[in-house]
Every structure is written in structure tokens, then in C-alpha cells.
Amino acid sequence: xxxxxxxxxxxxxxxxxxxxxxxxxxxxxxxxxxxxxxxxxxxxxxxxxxxxxxxxxxxxxxxxxxxxxxxxxxxxxxxxxxxxxxxxxxxxxxxxxxxxxxxxxxxxxxxxxxxxxxxxxxxxxxxxxxxxxxxxxxxxxxxxxxxxxxxxxxxxxxxxxxxxxxxxxxxxxxxxxxxxxxxxxxxxxxxxxxxxxxxxxxxxxxxxxxxxxxxxxxxxxxxxxxxxxxxxxxxxxxxxxxxxxxxxxxxxxxxxxxxxxxxxxxxxxxxxxxxxxxxxxxxxxxxxxxxxxxxxxxxxxxxxxxxxxxxxxxxxxxxxxxxxxxxxxxxxxxxxxxxxxxxxxxxxxxxxxxxxxxxxxxxxxxxxxxxxxxxxxxxxxxxxxxxxxxxxxxxxxxxxxxxxxxxxxxxxxxxxxxxxxxxxxxxxxxxxxxxxxxxxxxxxxxxxxxxxxxxxxxxxxxxxxxxxxxxxxxxxxxxxxxxxxxxxxxxxxxxxxxxxxxxxxxxxxxxxxxxxxxxxxxxxxxxxxxxxxxxxxxxxxxxxxxxxxxxxxxxxxxxxxxxxxxxxxxxxxxxxxxxxxxxxxxxxxxxxxxxxxxxxxxxxxxxxxxxxxxxxxxxxxxxxxxxxxxxxxxxxxxxxxxxxxxxxxxxxxxxxxxxxxxxxxxxxxxxxxxxxxxxxxxxxxxxxxxxxxxxxxxxxxx
RNA sequence: UGGCCUAUGGUGUAAUGGUAACACAGCGGUUUUUGGUACCGUCGUUCAAGGUUCGAGUCCUUGUAGGCCAACCA
Numbered sequence: 117x118x119x120x121x122x123x124x125x126x127x128x129x130x131x132x133x134x135x136x137x138x139x140x141x142x143x144x145x146x147x148x149x150x151x152x153x154x155x156x157x158x159x160x161x162x163x164x165x166x167x168x169x170x171x172x173x174x175x176x177x178x179x180x181x182x183x184x185x186x187x188x189x190x191x192x193x194x195x196x197x198x199x200x201x202x203x204x205x206x207x208x209x210x211x212x213x214x215x216x217x218x219x220x221x222x223x224x225x226x227x228x229x230x231x232x233x234x235x236x237x238x239x240x241x242x243x244x245x246x247x248x249x250x251x252x253x254x255x256x257x258x259x260x261x262x263x264x265x266x267x268x269x270x271x272x273x274x275x276x277x278x279x280x281x282x283x284x285x286x287x288x289x290x291x292x293x294x295x296x297x298x299x300x301x302x303x304x305x306x307x308x309x310x311x312x313x314x315x316x317x318x319x320x321x322x323x324x325x326x327x328x329x330x331x332x333x334x335x336x337x338x339x340x341x342x343x344x345x346x347x348x349x350x351x352x353x354x355x356x357x358x359x360x361x362x363x364x365x366x367x368x369x370x371x372x373x374x375x376x377x378x379x380x381x382x383x384x385x386x387x388x389x390x391x392x393x394x395x396x397x398x399x400x401x402x403x404x405x406x407x408x409x410x411x412x413x414x415x416x417x418x419x420x421x422x423x424x425x426x427x428x429x430x431x432x433x434x435x436x437x438x439x440x441x442x443x444x445x446x447x448x449x450x451x452x453x454x455x456x457x458x459x460x461x462x463x464x465x466x467x468x469x470x471x472x473x474x475x476x477x478x479x480x481x482x483x484x485x486x487x488x489x490x491x492x493x494x495x496x497x498x499x500x501x502x503x504x505x506x507x508x509x510x511x512x513x514x515x516x517x518x519x520x521x522x523x524x525x526x527x528x529x530x531x532x533x534x535x536x537x538x539x540x541x542x543x544x545x546x547x548x549x550x551x552x553x554x555x556x557x558x559x560x561x562x563x564x565x566x567x568x569x570x571x572x573x574x575x576x577x578x579x580x581x582x583x584x585x586x587x588x589x590x591x592x593x594x595x596x597x598x599x600x601x602x603x604x605x606x607x608x609x610x611x612x613x614x615x616x617x618x619x620x621x622x623x624x625x626x627x628x629x630x631x632x633x634x635x636x637x638x639x640x641x642x643x644x645x646x647x648x649x650x651x652x653x654x655x656x657x658x659x660x661x662x663x664x665x666x667x668x669x670x671x672x673x674x675x676x677x678x679x680x681x682x683x684x685x686x687x688x689x690x691x692x693x694x695x696x697x698x699x700x701x702x703x704x705x706x707x708x709x710x711x712x713x714x715x716x717x718x719x720x721x722x723x724x725x726x727x728x729x730x731x732x733x734x735x736x737x738x739x740x741x742x743x744x745x746x747x748x749x750x751x752x753x754x755x756x757x758x759x760x761x762x763x764x765x766x767x768x769x770x771x772x773x774x775x776x777x778x779x780x781x782x783x784x785x786x787x788x789x790x791x792x793x794x795x796x797x798x799x800x801x802x803x804x805x806x807x808x809x810x811x812x813x814x815x816x817x818x
Numbered sequence: 819u820g821g822c823c824u825a826u827g828g829u830g831u832a833a834u835g836g837u838a839a840c841a842c843a844g845c846g847g848u849u850u851u852u853g854g855u856a857c858c859g860u861c862g863u864u865c866a867a868g869g870u871u872c873g874a875g876u877c878c879u880u881g882u883a884g885g886c887c888a889a890c891c892a
Contacts, residue, residue: 123832151892186891190826236832251888287890297821299888308890327892350823351887375823377885382829388892430841432831434824437885441829444842453854489855518851529851562851569851576851642851671853695862733829734862771881772864805864807882 125433127166127344130374131174139341143369146177147201147340148209149331151183152194152315153547154388155403155410156201158424159444165428166344168207177210179338184216185330189315196314197403201411205421208221211338214329216316218337222325223364225333226288229586230269234362235306236262237272238289247289248294249302256294262373276309279322283309288323292358299356304328330355333363337370346378349437368541379431380439384409384593386609387605400612402598406651406662407618417593418639418649418664420456423449440600444664447710453639453647453664458486458493460625461578462642462661463532463589465474466505467549468582471536471556474502479581483563484532485639498628499584500533505626506579511552520574520672522552528575531643535560535573551590551692578643585626588659591651592620639664687728687740690716694740698776710743717744726758729765735774742769742780746787755788763794775808782811786818 126131135141144738146167150156156164163516171178180202185188202209227233238261250256264272276282276286296302302701306329313319334342343356356373364370380386385394386409394400396410403410406417414424427448431440461484482501486493510521522528527537534556542551599613600636627642632639639649646666653661693713697706725744731740742765748754755762769781785791785799792799804817 123834127832129834149892153892181891191892243831244888246888249888255820256888284890292880297887302888306891310890326889326890333890347823349892351821377824379830389855434831438825438830441842444830447842450854459852459854466842485851488850488852501819531851533851535851575853578852617885629834640851641854646854667852669853674853689863736862796829 122245123328125761126435127376127433127513128173129171131170132343133633134341141174141176141377143339143341144170144174145179145210145338145340145369146171146176146342146344147179147181147185147335147338149181149345150198151186151189151191152191152198152396154184154194154392155197155389155408155412157386157388157408157410158381158414158427159386159409161205161411161424161428162203162376162431162433163344163346163633164205164207165425166376168202168209168380168676169429170342176341177214178207179211180209180805181213181215181334181338183316183334184214184316185325187310187312187324190315192315196411200713201415204415205411205424213326213334213338214316215334216314218330218334219317219325221337222330222333223687226273228268229290229306229362230273233291235269235288235552236264237276238287238303239285242284242334245305249292249299250253250499252299252549259289259290259303262291270608273307276307276762277321279311281309281437282451283311285309290329290359291799292355298351298354300328300352301358303342304355306714314328318753328355329359330354332359332373336363336368339369340371341369343373343374345375346373347375348378349373350375359794375435377432377435377438380437380601381409381445382439382600383597383602384440384442385597388413389601390603390610393611394596397611402574406591406593411754415637417448418453418637418647419445419637420452423452426452433537447667450647450667453641456487457639457641459484459488459641459646460628460631460650461498462588462590462624462625462631462645463507463578463580463585464504464625464645465508466626467511467627468509468551469504469506469579470538470551471504471534471572472504472553473555476502477582478502478641482532482561483818485791489647496630498532498630499581501583502582503582504530504579505582506530506552508549508659509579510551510792511538515548521577522554522575527573528558528577529562529573531576531578532562533569533579534558534562535568549771556717579647580626580628582626584608584629586629586632588625588627588631588661590622590625590648590663591660592622594618594620608627623672625661626660627661632656634659651701671672687716687720690720690740691736691745694743695736697743698739698774713740713743714747717747720744722750722754722758725763729761732765732768735777738765738769738772738777739774741765744786745782747781750788752790755790760793766795767792767798770795770802775806775811778802779808779814786814789818792818 125303134426138800147165148167168178212316238259248257251790267369273288287305289303289305292301292303305326307325309322310324342785353373378470395403400408404412406413427445455648464694481497482500483495484498485495512523515523522538524538527535529535536554538554541549544550559566561569595615595620602613603610632651635656636650637650642648647664648661649664651660689711693709697709729741732741766781769777806812
């Protein structure tokens with residue numbers, strides 16, 4: 117039986133290679149090493165899924181080890197939160213361990229290093245030490261205390277441990293090489309004095325080991341075979357290995373460190389420091405605010421463990437900088453919830469509907485499917501009566517034929533109920549519709565099997581029966597930031613990009629009565645609206661729902677489209693020509709394509725083109741639009757009335773990597789000198805720096 | 819005035835010297851008692867220039883661009 121070969125990411129490949137080279141499968145051991153100074157986020161999920169995934173794949177143990185060497189920042193509360201999140205994701209660790217468990221062993225090894233002349237106590241201030249350290253581009257110099265005698269070092273270190281010194285007065289340093297091109301090898305600090313209470317060791321220690329001294333040795337103590345971390349630790353690897361050299365004994369497993377890129381998500385930030393800032397600054401309600409990219413936040417928002425694991429799996433692991441689109445995460449949760457979340461009806465923005473020919477006081481309990489994607493999910497009953505709520509957006513007095521919801525004189529199906537027809541509306545003094553009067557056809561009852569019930573009606577609406585509805589608070593979340601990468605702007609604080617509308621509260625929405633006893637964290641699909649779950653703030657007296665993610669809304673797309681696209685039939689032809697132009701090898705071919713493009717462009721007007729310009733993304737689009745523009749004879753008036761759009765396009769195009777795009781942009785500016793001013797500096801720079809001879813030649817012409 | 823890492827569609831990842839692929843997003847359509855789902859179609863990619871090779875996204879050289887490294891943080 118041949119198993120389908122799944123391609124391995126480079127980390128999995130490393131493990132497979134080590135196994136192939138003779139490492140026993142039974143020697144495999146991994147670890148996930150969080151520092152308990154904050155909550156886990158979706159970026160950590162990559163590491164968790166990688167390490168625990170490898171464990172599951174090879175049946176190897178994975179330790180959960182808290183890297184707790186800095187009592188100033190770490191707290192038991194974070195330990196608890198981290199454990200809760202990992203369990204929730206569905207992973208099981210072999211041993212729960214703490215770096216602080218190894219303080220004694222680490223201390224003993226440090227003594228040995230001192231005795232071997234490989235570590236010394238330095239009495240200088242941190243400023244002095246930093247100054248001697250040099251910079252990445254210049255070497256460091258030795259500390260005046262570097263050559264203290266072993267006896268003196270031992271005595272001093274003993275006093276440091278005993279609490280005889282003030283914080284910051286002494287450190288223990290490894291004696292390596294102040295001239296190393298690797299800053300971490302310039303006599304790194306192994307211990308500092310900290311008179312702080314540790315969440316586990318209390319006040320027993322006055323000295324605490326640094327990360328580099330602790331991490332590799334902890335891996336070694338635990339006999340971890342592969343120690344995976346993120347890329348910013350790459351330059352620590354040399355030191356990781358040096359420290360291991362000092363204590364390693366055959367035939368023990370010698371851990372190796374390997375690095376992968378951290379995972380970033382669009383429209384959020386992913387550093388614990390920045391997340392802490394959001395929490396402490398009151399921008400969110402806490403680490404588990406549903407807008408936070410933390411595991412706890414995602415959980416409260418309604419994300420499922422499956423969806424997060426799937427996201428990690430399909431996002432993959434690599435070594436390059438990345439910003440994964442949040443739409444992929446949303447896809448994962450919709451995909452999961454589509455199969456598992458019960459469908460229910462809720463009305464968020466209600467307008468009253470009166471079925472005028474339905475008897476007053478009558479109620480019916482209609483059968484509704486719980487989940488069409490899951491046969492086993494069964495059915496429930498929903499109450500129907502003469503007075504209902506539907507969404508305000510689902511009714512228009514008059515509408516075009518693309519709107520196939522309720523309009524005066526037209527029919528729609530009420531989901532699981534009857535076909536109704538809107539007859540009239542009642543408005544208040546301000547002209548707002550307060551009631552829609554409809555008639556229903558009793559023969560069209562859903563599932564009744566009558567020919568009338570099988571009639572095809574284009575629109576289907578969700579609804580709730582007013583006398584039976586339960587009031588609930590609904591919280592609608594949107595992305596926390598309006599910028600795709602809020603912390604990527606060098607001169608701006610990421611908080612400037614916070615989305616002021618990231619939370620919209622609907623204090624009084626109406627939900628069907630079956631939701632009365634729904635439990636916190638349970639997920640639902642509010643039909644036609646989105647996936648929602650019950651928030652932890654919810655009580656039986658007052659239900660609170662969070663919107664996890666809206667359903668794909670193709671109606672919004674249709675509606676938002678310009679009413680007058682006046683069908684630019686030739687635009688696709690322009691784009692095809694532009695695409696081929698980019699790939700063309702010969703000038704002859706390019707000339708032919710230019711002609712083709714110009715012919716197609718001749719039927720396009722500037723007014724049709726302008727709205728498209730802002731949407732340009734690919735080389736092809738930029739090229740197609742610019743070549744079309746270049747085929748026009750534009751007046752000063754044309755330019756003036758679209759100056760902003762044109763300048764935006766040109767500004768971006770001039771910076772594109774593709775030289776054809778840049779050339780067309782330059783050419784266009786050349787033809788229309790009034791645009792030159794806005795790009796003057798860039799053009800001057802290009803005249804000096806651009807590598808393309810055609811561009812340079814064109815630039816000399818103006 | 820250094821060291822190290824990275825570069826594949828709009829985004830994320832495959833291709834392990836042998837036909838550049840998958841997913842998301844986008845666009846178009848079919849089905850539908852959710853304008854959901856499902857299904858079908860479509861768009862679009864190897865940073866540049868040299869070199870090695872019968873053959874290069876992959877190996878080499880030189881550039882270019884981006885990232886990391888100067889906490890008594892991890």
C-alpha cells in the first residue's frame with residue numbers, strides 16, 4: 117500500500133533527515149517553552165502545532181517547559197492561562213516543567229565554568245559593560261575584571277548568591293571572545309542579581325540565570341532532541357552550542373536548535389509587549405477580548421480548536437517574513453462551523469411584519485432543520501404567529517430586479533414557514549417604516565408537500581415571532597486595526613491604526629426561543645447573518661452573543677458595484693494584451709501587442725477607466741491601465757479633474773519592480789508635464805539610480 | 819562600516835537538478851427554502867545579471883531588496 121506522499125516543511129525534513137542518519141526514533145523529544153509573561157497568541161499556535169504535531173506524528177513526548185528565569189515579569193496567572201489554552205487546543209504534554217527547576221544544577225555548572233577559567237564576575241555597571249561590548253560593526257574590548265583569579269571569582273559569586281550585593285552591582289559572565297562578530301559571544305552575562313520574589317522559588321535565590329545560559333542547558337537536562345525557536349534567535353545558536361560544549365557528556369542526546377519564521381497576521385499585532393500595551397491601555401477589555409489575536413481571545417470570539425489547528429497546518433512553516441491574510445483564518449473557522457454549528461434564526465435590526473390574513477392569537481410550531489450539512493443534527497420547532505420581525509435591510513418599498521428580498525407587491529419565502537406578499541407599509545411621522553403589512557398563502561407551508569409549497573420564490577428571509585422572541589445583546593466585532601500591518605510603519609505608533617469601530621453593540625436583538633438555555637461558548641449560525649457564539653458574559657437572564665465571523669456576503673458585492681459600470685467590454689482584452697506583453701521576449705511581439713491593446717483601449721473612456729485605477733494590484737493591471745492612459749489624448753482639464761487618482765497610480769507605479777510598468781508611468785508623466793511636480797524627487801532619483809536604459813532615455817527627454 | 823538569514827501569483831506555502839503546483843483572496847457561472855454551503859470555470863508566479871548543466875525556482879558568482887544582531891528581556 118503506498119501512502120500519498122505529503123511534502124514536509126523544512127523543520128519536519130530536519131527531523132526526518134536526523135532519523136535517516138541514525139537517530140533512534142525513541143530518542144525523539146520536543147518541547148514548547150513559553151515565558152509566562154503574557155498570553156499565548158495565534159503566532160504561538162504555529163510553534164505549538166509544530167512541536168506537538170511532531171510529537172503526535174512520531175509518538176514522541178513533548179514537554180511543556182516554562183522559561184521562568186525573570187521573576188520581574190512572570191506570574192502564576194500566565195502559567196495557568198497558557199496551560200488552559202494548550203489543553204483547549206487539544207494537545208497533551210508529557211511533563212510540565214520549569215526552568216526554575218534547574219536553578220541548582222545550573223548553579224553547579226556555573227561553578228565548574230568558573231573553576232575552568234571560563235566565567236568571571238564583573239563589577240561594572242550595565243552601561244560600562246554595554247560600552248565595552250562594541251557594536252555590530254565594531255569589536256568590543258575586555259573588561260578590567262576579566263582576568264580575576266578563580267578564587268576571587270568563586271568568593272564573589274558565592275556572595276552574589278547569598279544576597280550580599282545590590283541589584284546591578286555584579287554579574288557573572290562567560291569568558292568567550294570580545295572580538296567575535298557575533299555580539300552574543302562577547303562575554304555574555306550568565307547571571308544577574310535580582311532581589312525579586314519568584315513565582316515558584318520564592319525568595320530563595322538572589323541571582324537568576326539569563327536566557328542563553330538556561331535554555332540550552334534545560335533542553336539538555338530534559339534530553340530534548342530538537343529545540344525549535346523563531347528566527348530572531350538564530351544568532352544565539354552559536355552561544356547555545358558553546359554553553360552545551362561546556363557540559364555535554366557522551367552518550368547523552370545533544371539538543372540542536374533550529375529556527376523558523378514567526379507567523380504574522382494581517383490587521384493585527386503579534387508581540388506580547390504590544391498586546392500588553394493594548395490591555396493595560398484599556399484599548400481592549402483584557403487578554404481574552406474577542407478582538408485580540410490571543411488564543412483566549414479567539415476562543416471567546418467563537419473560534420474552534422479545529423479551526424486554529426487547521427489554520428496552522430495550511431499556513432505552513434518557512435524562514436521568510438510573512439503576513440498571512442486574516443481571511444485565511446476566517447476561512448478556517450467558517451469551514452469548521454459550517455459543518456458543526458446549528459442553524460438558528462435571529463433578527464439584529466428588526467422591522468415589524470404583520471400577516472394581515474393570519475388569525476389573531478394563533479400560533480404554530482414549524483419544523484426547522486438544525487444543520488443541512490449534518491444529517492444527524494436533526495430538527496427543532498420554531499414558533500410562528502401573526503406578528504414577526506424581519507431585518508430592516510430585507511425590505512424595500514421599491515427595488516430593482518437584482519434585489520430579490522421583500523418589496524411591495526412581491527413574494528418571498530419565510531424560511532421554514534410560508535410565502536408572503538407585501539401589501540402596504542405604515543410609517544411614522546419622520547417617514548420611517550414601522551410596520552409592513554403582508555398577506556400569506558396558507559397552502560405554501562414549508563414541508564407540507566403541497567404543489568403551492570413547492571413554488572419557486574427567489575428570496576428567502578429569516579424571521580422571529582414577536583411574542584415568542586427572546587431579547588439578547590449581540591456584539592459585532594470587526595478587525596482591531598485598519599491597517600494591514602499596523603506595526604510596520606517606522607514613524608508611527610501602531611495604536612494610531614486602531615479601528616474605532618472594532619466593536620458595535622446591539623443591545624436589543626431578537627432570537628428564537630430555542631436559544632434560551634444555550635451554554636457559554638456554544639456556536640451557532642444565525643441564518644443569513646454569520647456565525648455567533650455565546651459570550652462568557654452571558655447569563656440565563658440576559659443572553660450575550662459575539663459575532664465570530666459574518667457569512668460570505670455576495671449580495672453586498674452586487675449591491676456595492678457601481679450601478680453604471682456601462683460594461684467596459686474591451687477591458688479584458690486590454691488586460692490580456694498587457695499580460696502577454698509582460699511575458700513577451702521580442703520587441704516585435706511587444707509592438708504587436710501594443711497595437712492590439714491600443715485598439716481595444718480606443719473604446720474605453722477616461723471616465724470608465726478612472727474608477728478602476730485605484731484597484732490596480734498586479735504588474736499586469738498597472739501596465740494595462742498605464743498603457744491605456746498612454747493611448748489617450750488627454751487635455752489639461754482631464755488631468756486636472758483626476759489629478760489625485762492619477763498621482764496615486766503613478767506614485768505606486770514608479771516604485772514597481774517591473775521596468776515596463778515604470779517606463780509607462782514615466783512616459784505618461786512625460787506626455788502630461790503638469791503631473792511632473794508631484795513626482796519630482798522620485799523622478800530625479802530614478803534618473804540616477806534606475807537600471808533600465810529605456811527609462812533613463814525617456815527621463816532625459818523632459 | 820561587520821556578521822547572519824530570506825527572496826516563487828494580491829497573500830500563505832509546494833515543487834528534495836527533470837512539465838512551476840496547492841490553498842486563501844479576486845472574478846464569472848451552476849445548484850440552492852440561508853444572496854450561506856457545495857460544484858464548475860477563470861485570473862495570476864520563480865528579485866536581477868552572469869555562470870555550471872542536455873536540463874536551474876533549486877547549484878555557483880556578483881548585485882539588489884527586506885529582515886535579525888549592540889536588554890543585567892525571552
